[in-house]
Amino acid sequence: MPLPPDLSKPIFAMMPELADRIIRGECTYCANPLTPFTDELSKKEYSVSGMCQSCQDRIYADCAEEEDNAPW
Numbered sequence: 001m002p003l004p005p006d007l008s009k010p011i012f013a014m015m016p017e018l019a020d021r022i023i024r025g026e027c028t029y030c031a032n033p034l035t036p037f038t039d040e041l042s043k044k045e046y047s048v049s050g051m052c053q054s055c056q057d058r059i060y061a062d063c064a065e066e067e068d069n070a071p072w
């Protein structure tokens, strides 16, 4: 498993429920149990944001879609 986010960050002092999710091995975003990560980049992202693979996939898919729909 990748390294979890640094729980000493100020965000976790402000939002202790996020720290609890990390301690329980859950995604900070959807609160589901973590699933295996598909690549090193996803593991790195987890170490920063605490998001599971499916949340990362959804967020990055949304970004890609917006670029495709750009009018220029």
Ligand SMILES: [Zn+2]
Pocket (backbone or CB within 6 Å): 027, 028, 029, 030, 031, 032, 051, 052, 053, 054, 055, 056
């Ligand atoms: Zn998630």
